[in-house]
Amino acid sequence: MWLIIGLIAIVATFRNLYMYTTGKDYKLAMAMGLSFTALTLCAEYSLVSVWVEVKDWAALEDVVPSMERALWFLTIVSILLNIAPILLERKGKK
Numbered sequence: 001m002w003l004i005i006g007l008i009a010i011v012a013t014f015r016n017l018y019m020y021t022t023g024k025d026y027k028l029a030m031a032m033g034l035s036f037t038a039l040t041l042c043a044e045y046s047l048v049s050v051w052v053e054v055k056d057w058a059a060l061e062d063v064v065p066s067m068e069r070a071l072w073f074l075t076i077v078s079i080l081l082n083i084a085p086i087l088l089e090r091k092g093k094k
Helices: 004-021 027-053 058-094
Strands: none
Touching: 004 027, 004 058, 027 058
């Protein structure tokens, strides 16, 4: 589930950037990109909680350390890409 939501977040983020470059209103796409990023994090957290409930320590030890770094990195990149049009718009007004 987290993979599907994550792909939707990526598509929404690139749609946000595309709409900005074409001069269209991008704010809904930006909100969707950030929202689906948050939903991806929630879905990943739910997956980890299922592993804890069934006491699948091998899966936790194997996946969680690398996924933590990946989720931090991808979340920061998503935030920066989604707010880039706002920052560029402000820079252009000065």
